Amino acid sequence: VFMAKSVGVLLSLGIALFPPVLAHDSHDRSAQGVMLQTLASGNQLESLGPGVTVQTLTRSDRSWNGALLPPLSAAQPEVHVLRMTIPPGVTLKLHKHPVIHAGVLLQGRLRLETKEGATQLLEPGEAVIEVVNNAHRSVSLGPDPAVLIIVFVGPLGQAITLPASH
Numbered sequence: 001v002f003m004a005k006s007v008g009v010l011l012s013l014g015i016a017l018f019p020p021v022l023a024h025d026s027h028d029r030s031a032q033g034v035m036l037q038t039l040a041s042g043n044q045l046e047s048l049g050p051g052v053t054v055q056t057l058t059r060s061d062r063s064w065n066g067a068l069l070p071p072l073s074a075a076q077p078e079v080h081v082l083r084m085t086i087p088p089g090v091t092l093k094l095h096k097h098p099v100i101h102a103g104v105l106l107q108g109r110l111r112l113e114t115k116e117g118a119t120q121l122l123e124p125g126e127a128v129i130e131v132v133n134n135a136h137r138s139v140s141l142g143p144d145p146a147v148l149i150i151v152f153v154g155p156l157g158q159a160i161t162l163p164a165s166h
Contacts, residue, residue, distance in 0.1 A: 057104060057127035064128050065118045069100055075155035082150045086110070088142030094135045094164035099154025102129045108146035111139040115164065135164035 062068055086092065088108070094115060105122040112120040112128065115135035122128055130136075130150075140146040152160040 058102065058129055060129050062129070063131045063134075064112065064120045065114060065131055065134070067131060067134065069129070070132055072100070072153075073155055077153055078156040078158070080150075080152040080160055082152070084146075084148045084150055086138060086140040086146040086148075088140050088145055091139045092137045094137050096133055096135050096162050096164055096166070097130060097152070097160055098133055098162060099152050099158060099160055100129075100132055101150055101152040101160070102127060103148045103150035104128075106147045106149060108144045109141035110146040110148070111141055113137055113139065 060069075084103075086108070104127045105124055107124055109124075110122040112122065112130070113136060114131060120128065138146070154160060
């Protein structure tokens, strides 16, 4: 139902949905099944307003380490949009997220690390789909603080961050 309403909103805005195309993302992860797709053509963007542009930063059915994202539940969804600032040189404690989430690094440099040793380096402007139910941490590499916008989507009332041991 949630997906159907979302599709209806997109169509009412004049944004057509096209079948996904397998493509390389900025980290050359096509072999991992990363799906990239543009949702709107130039003509459809004109219907939103003159001069409007849309850039897909990331889109995938997998997290940055290649793991398939879990299916969405039929529960009422809740969306959290957070701005996080991590001072230079700070390493977050190991933690995990039981919900799907993605972020965009606005400033600084950030290294993502899983408990198993997989890493991903983010530079300003890069987007990432984070790991779900997998212990990980982030390291702010400096010299500036790492500033991110993170969007979490999960069932209403569910915790979005848990200790790694949970």
